[in-house]
Amino acid sequence: MALVENDMINQPLHYVGEQGLEVEVVLQNFIPRYEDPYVGHRIASAIEYLLRSPLKNGQQDIEKARKNLDQALVYMEAIE
Template identity: 30%
Template sequence: MQTKWYTDVENANGKKFTINDNYDFMKVNEPFIRKVDMVDQPSHYQFDKFNAHAIIEAVGKTYKSASVFYHVGNALKYLMRSPRKNGLEDLKKAKQSIEFAIKSWEE
């Protein structure tokens, strides 16, 4: 039989291997355990040893206006997560946040 599909997987012990449509599968009823903390450390806000919160806080210290910083912080959040979450939609939100920041700066 010719292989139509395949994928690389990693088991619970960290061993990596390739499976394809020649494998036989069976359903195992085990409880689902989320490996990513979607409240405190969602993966779309993690960048190696840094997280978006720390980056935004560091940038925020340079702004004197809380209103301007609020909008800049939102823009940073959207820019950092866009490739991992909502793509173009997040880039448009970042653009809008920058426009709000400019308006606040000018007031």
């Protein structure tokens, strides 16, 4: 990937993969599969944290992802 200026508003580098794929594109393609909007939101947040973790907050982002997944699971269990 060519060295580019980090645009923290429109295209932060921690949300762009090695080959230019953006997290936003991944989310647009997969999150609509979730019927429940709350679950979709929690999963999307987890994905964002996991994919950005190597370039942003490391372990803390992985822990945040886990918290989002736990929230989704608690919610899903409660509505069963």
